[in-house]
Amino acid sequence: MTRAEQKERTRQAIINAAFSQLSAEKGFASLSLREVAREAGIAPTSFYRHFADMDELGLTLVDEAGLMLRQLMRQARLRIEKHGSVISTSVETFMEFVAENSNVFRLLLRERSGTSAAFRAAVAREIQHFCAELAHYLRKQTQCPPELAQLQAEAMVTLVFHTGADALDAPREHYPQLTRRTIMQLRWLAHGAASYGRKQPD
Amino acid sequence: MTRAEQKERTRQAIINAAFSQLSAEKGFASLSLREVAREAGIAPTSFYRHFADMDELGLTLVDEAGLMLRQLMRQARLRIEKHGSVISTSVETFMEFVAENSNVFRLLLRERSGTSAAFRAAVAREIQHFCAELAHYLRKQTQCPPELAQLQAEAMVTLVFHTGADALDAPREHYPQLTRRTIMQLRWLAHGAASYGRKQPD
């Protein structure tokens, strides 16, 4: 099995090379097959032994990023069970993720509105997990109808993601304020949705 | 003045060419100077008589887009004064804008999280106008402290923009639903902010 092992190793080398070349100034679209191959330590044409396309690589990266997001969710769930407060714990956990994996988050952020419909769809799917998970919590906590919880979760995730985007361009010392502001926004949302739901359960 | 007139004319030709080449599949980053020049009907090297850089062109496009946004705001203001409901009128007006100027909106959307810090800053500035304007209305209507109105306005604009992004990938017949859902989210936000502001005017 040394054969398949080696293959997997260089495949990872390609993926890592791609991730490492992403930055604030360089998006996936401006990566070149040759550069990636160079950093991965293989000949340009060898790239094709692993991916048919740069696009295929890109989708792999998005998948990988989605995986990390789901790990993040698991971590948040644990923290919530211990610490209690859903909103603030979630936001804080998310901000840590952005701080420590800015390249990964940037990828998601950019490809969400990028030029490839397939990429956009892939990112949307990953984010959908987030929303569903959050909606689950909300329904458990507020006992509101599922559709309402879903809509509320989407709004919350939108706000949190947007704050993450801001964070990418902000110095680290602004993070606490960004976090506080976002928590406030989410509380408004929760509060408003709860009382609206009570008044008109339409 | 026929001289400066001609110059302005081809300058506009370049700008129009650039806008027309933007699409769902092609972002500004993947425009080439040569292609733009070709469509504008000039030689590649003549491009430099008008812009030092593709970046300079890009910033011009963002400015132009910002201008259209501000016209949109003016239109929304008029409609609100006539029709009353701030939230639904604003969202509806915005959705019309997205539908009729999708390329322009896409530009803003993409460059907001694009690879150029200057572009990101330019887009952020344009959106800031939006928020300030909305905050003004909110303060007038709810008489809450300025900082609170600002935060609320930012949340609202974030949600509306995000819906606009969704609209770009959705068939036209989904627009009414997108609009309805967004209005709901904004009402929650307004409601929650109002009652939170009453309880703890911190």
Add this chain to the structure above:
DNA sequence: TAAATTGGCGTACAGTTGTAAGCTCAAAGT
């Protein structure tokens, strides 16, 4: 009217890109 300015053009060059064709050679399969 003469001189200066300048928008636009053509040519040219060096660099980079994706990828096709064919080779090597070690591992895997028989």
Add this chain to the structure above:
DNA sequence: ACTTTGAGCTTACAACTGTACGCCAATTTA
């Protein structure tokens, strides 16, 4: 032990990129 497979390489090519340089011709200025 022999054959097949396949990851990786080298070479090669055609397409395209941005832009430097110098010329032209028409408008503007003096």
